[in-house]
Amino acid sequence: MSVQASNKRQEEVGESQRGVLRPVEKRTITVAVAGNPNAGKSTLINAIAGTKLHVGNWPGVTVEKKEASFDYGGRRIKLVDLPGTYSLSPYTQEEIIARDYLVHERPDLIINVVDATNLERNLYLTVQLMELGIPVVMALNIYDEAEAKGYRIDVQGIEQMLGITVVPTSATRKSGLDELLQSVLATADDPAGHIPQQLNYGEDIEAAAQFMAESLHKSHPSLVDKYPKRWLLLKLMEGDGNLQKEVNIGQEALLDEALHHLKRAHGEDIEAVMADTRYSLASGLTREVLQKPELRKTELTEKIDRVVLNRFLGIPIFLAAMWITFKLTFDLSKPFSDWIGTMISGPFKRWAEALVGFIHAPDWTASLVTDGIISGVGNVLVFVPVIFAMMFFITFLEGSGYMARAAFVMDRAMHAIGLHGKSFIPMLLGFGCNVPAIYATRTLENQRDKTLTALLIPLMSCGARLPVYVVFIGAFFPSHAGTVLWSLYVMGIALAIMMGFIFKRTLFRGEAPMFIMELPPYRMPTFRSLMIHTWEKGKHFLIKAGTYILAFSVIAWFLLNLPWGVEHKKDSYLGQVGQVVAPALKPLGFGQWEAGSSLIAGLVAKEIVVGTMAEIYVKKDEDKKKEKPTFAEDLKEVGISFAKASKDSLANVVSTAGITSISADESAEKAAERNPLREELKKQYTPLGAYAFIVFVLLYIPCVVAIVAMVQELGSWKWFGVTFVYQMALAWGAAFIVYQGGRLLGLGG
Amino acid sequence: MNLAKLKPGEKGRITGIGAIGPLKRRLMDMGVLVGEEVKVIKVAPMGDPIEVFIKSYNLSLRKKEAEGIAVEVSE
Structure with missing residues (x-):
């Protein structure tokens, strides 16, 4: 086990130094499953892995960790379920676990479970996952419900704009699961061909990132190999406290210089600027690919909540x-x-x-x-x-x-x-x-x-x-x-x-x-x-x-x-x-x-x-x-x-x-x-x-x-x-x- | 005007977020951003927290947190 693990690490170090990902052949394909809470992630994993699922805890914390290893299409796939998160910011325990795993363990690919009925907010996480430079396969989950609502989603449009494979799934109906796993295999076989598109964060941010990349290359050359480059740049600019501590780059001249122009144009709060930018990418994409029916029906949830959360009935019903x-x-x-x-x-x-x-x-x-x-x-x-x-x-x-x-x-x-x-x-x-x-x-x-x-x-x-x-x-x-x-x-x-x-x-x-x-x-x-x-x-x-x-x-x-x-x-x-x-x-x-x-x-x-x-x-x-x-x-x-x-x-x-x-x-x-x-x-x-x-x-x-x-x-x-x-x-x-x-x-x- | 003062059914556009640190980041991650349209759906039976509709999903937050979100009433 440990020999394998260390081999894998060596391989990866080698890969990142050369900047090319080699196809995964005989070894286990490690797949991290990431997504928002309530996006049906657990149900999807249960539908795929079923009884092979193993529940434990993430090391050192009491957050549940679910894993499953199984054979599919002659290959061994290991699913690692990350805690459900809305973002990869460093504030909640769940987010820290998810990002540490993605950044330090470097899974072969990420399945991003996305709630098709709530595209925009879910894509906000997708945008962040794409920064990691790990191939992403999107499970466009709860697709049946979205269709029933009359949503029309241009799946190919998402694929083209993000440069990732998108598979509509319904975990509850067990549809799309085979296609999802097929895409996982196809992506794992050609990781270099499946690196997500580098989204354009706007002129100002890109210019600052470019500047940072050049100075980092000179001042901290080893860092660029240790972390996914784009993620490192964006997070440093964002003022991500955890990462700053990890790499020992705080409020140094390097950062100040890179952010100087950005701050002048957008104000001091770069973190807000970044969140805004990521959300505009998510909403822009949503506008492009999603067509909602003109008339919105009163949804079942609304009807139930009218009773269940009613001012007078709410408490008695709850009790x-x-x-x-x-x-x-x-x-x-x-x-x-x-x-x-x-x-x-x-x-x-x-x-x-x-x-x-x-x-x-x-x-x-x-x-x-x-x-x-x-x-x-x-x-x-x-x-x-x-x-x-x-x-x-x-x-x-x-x-x-x-x-x-x-x-x-x-x-x-x-x-x-x-x-x-x-x-x-x-x-x-x-x-x-x-x-x-x-x-x-x-x-x-x-x-x-x-x-x-x-x-x-x-x-x-x-x-x-x-x-x-x-x-x-x-x-x-x-x-x-x-x-x-x-x-x-x-x-x-x-x-x-x-x-x-x-x-x-x-x-x-x-x-x-x-x-x-x-x-x-x-x-x-x-x-x-x-x-x-x-x-x-x-x-x-x-x-x-x-x-x-x-x-x-x-x-x-x-x-x-x-x-x-x-x-x-x-x-x-x-x-x-x-x-x-x-x-x-x-x-x-x-x-x-x-x-x-x-x-x-x-x-x-x-x-x-x-x-x-x-x-x-x-x-x-x-x-x-x-x-x-x-x-x-x-x-x-x-x-x-x-x-x-x-x-x-x-x-x-x-x-x-x-x-x-x-x-x-x-x-x-x-x-x-x-x-x-x-x-x-x-x-x-x-x-x-x-x-x-x-x-x-x-x-x-x-x-x-x-x-x-x-x-x-x-x-x-x-x-x-x-x-x-x-x-x-x-x-x-x-x-x-x-x-x-x-x-x-x-x-x- | 802030979000906590809106009544159920009222809509507003977010003009500023007064929170700092983790609270601010969490709000941003949940789509509570300047310029966003927000509608108050419900107040909990005991008067707090409130439920709002934002970015086409339903979010609940305490009034104390909503007080830090400046809005201008729309419509």
Whole structure:
């Protein structure tokens, strides 16, 4: 691989020195796919590469990178999907990634995906891509829609004026794809014959560029070989900060002299002059090649928006859409998650036990395998259905164009706490489960928005915290259950708003990112594209997060069970740690070591707090007495319960219109079985201490899976550090205020 | 007169862009250029942001950003 890569680089250096591109023969043809957001780039790539697509991240950043290698016409083609951008300016992360790739990796050619229904703005990027001196093949996408609108586009006209091959395509109908790939091969075979035309940027700019080229040749001869020449000249003239830093040419005499005349004629702002020039080229071309019908029909998008973004209906419709998304994401996936959970802790554990018993492994090994590793695998797998469901609906919202509307409707409210309109959906998903919610922050383009949103998500009370509340509320506040439960959710939201304000003024000080967003036309995403995306992103989670989660689960097992053979849980490492932290929790009203140990165990998953307490407080022995089912019975059980899960999932979709929350009901049922625990809790805690405890459970750091998700999405452990510190402080502070404040008010202690 | 002051349905021609740095560049990249015709389509239900029609596509931006875009009302 690396040998090949270095060969390729050498070849290219040689090529550029001689100024000729040699035809690509046996080696892989590397094709960068560039285009505006909403130009149907993803759908096109999915249609071409399908399941060969591989999703990863661009090095060092958390922007998604999609690649696919496949054979076509006896050749190997490697597609690299660049982030969707409107320009190649050096401001957004996406733009920097795209231009760095194009300039430094030098793909063999660029497929420029252009939205045929929005020619002018898309051509603005095309003009910039042509500056790079890399052969460009244009996929004139969404061509069917443009035709349906009555647009007449002179395809040959574009080809002649730009000197590039243009292929009309429709990714959704899969038309034009073969022609596109044929053109890719033809272009790759004769790159020198397919260098895009050098567009004329007007006398003044060209004269300045000419002058610059001559002086650069003298002063920095090596640069001219390292960068695409025309791109280098234009970007330097534009005052591109990133490039200036890279090549070390700033406000030098060289630039001043070259720009002197230009500035006198057009004013100081050369960047604006360049943007203007590129846009005039794009609009001039559009005028030449595009004929629109005289009468414009009211478009479907306009009609939908009239309702969906209506002053009065906009918010109710938005909330309804969000509610349906939420319900579908969690109700659809829950039966499968439950099924996986039951299967792992039931049949699979029994099989593993049998296997370990068969090889006469010592007791502790058996426990490590079943309670540590298999439970850990279970911990990962139960998230799979919900992650897949979330990815599916988020991809749908984005692909259909509604996500932009959601941001438009909610921005005012979210902006008030320093967030972006698009932050609303991840925050909302947080009430179901923080993990998919954190993954959903990838819909936010700006790193600051994304980080801040992810930091606040853990304050949304997730479904796993509910069982803890239910047990404590059932034991201490049965007559005010609703109010107490409600108070916790509201407290989470209120503290998120407060933390939003605090973060906005401390860690995230400075200009809030801009909100300049296209509202694309509504389009129906293809089912194939949805499935591919969902699958690839889900797989990414499984592999990346799975490894960490498994490791944490094994560590948790060690804590819970070692030293091996302790009679009392108090003597296990977990019990010992519980005793260590207990004094710190005393002012909060729950200074028992049991509370501390349960909270630590709850890091694996918050609902485990209840399980651990039950284990510590209530001796159970019923498990041992049960007769073990046979292998065949187990197998049958796996199948039957999967069928039931599928049925429940479907039923949940149908009943989404209903008000009842299935998850809450079920947890309540489970909790009712834990009556002995309730009795024990009543002896151990005061009502005030109990309330402080559940407040602490609401606010303290999220489970390890959420932590892994956060580290993975934000690309560094630093933000986990921030979360850890602020959430611990918040949890301790809030519980302290509740307990001590309550005592002062005479609510008993 | 600036873009934030136009009401839905009103059109204007851009006469100047007051923004600087990344914001200005982003606006330019999105086709918000001096001389361009722009029409306000909608105001979001909560009063901000706004939706405009420019270069034959729909763009949304916050009022704060629109305030920096000087326009002269046309028609």
